Amino acid sequence: MKFKTMIAVAMLSSVAAPAFAQSFYVVQDVKTKKCTITESKPTTSETTVVSGDTVYKTRAEAETGMKTVKVCTSN
Numbered sequence: 001m002k003f004k005t006m007i008a009v010a011m012l013s014s015v016a017a018p019a020f021a022q023s024f025y026v027v028q029d030v031k032t033k034k035c036t037i038t039e040s041k042p043t044t045s046e047t048t049v050v051s052g053d054t055v056y057k058t059r060a061e062a063e064t065g066m067k068t069v070k071v072c073t074s075n
Helices: 004-021 059-068
Strands: 025-029 035-038 047-049
Touching: 025 059, 035 059
Parallel strands: none
Antiparallel strands: 025 035, 025 047
16 A cells, blocks of 8 residues: 555656746846846746746856846846
């Protein structure tokens, strides 16, 4: 019985694990031209993704990436 329970838990967590994965985007406010990091892809026209198709897995990666984006470093 315990073995079946462990198998069921392992299967459920392997399916649910991607749902817990975070993603970070480097975005720029259209009006102020200020770059920030968000956890969700912008859906409005007030901000645009400036890191191209790059999706960062951690905030630290996004911060490092933001330093390399030309429009963010020129402000």
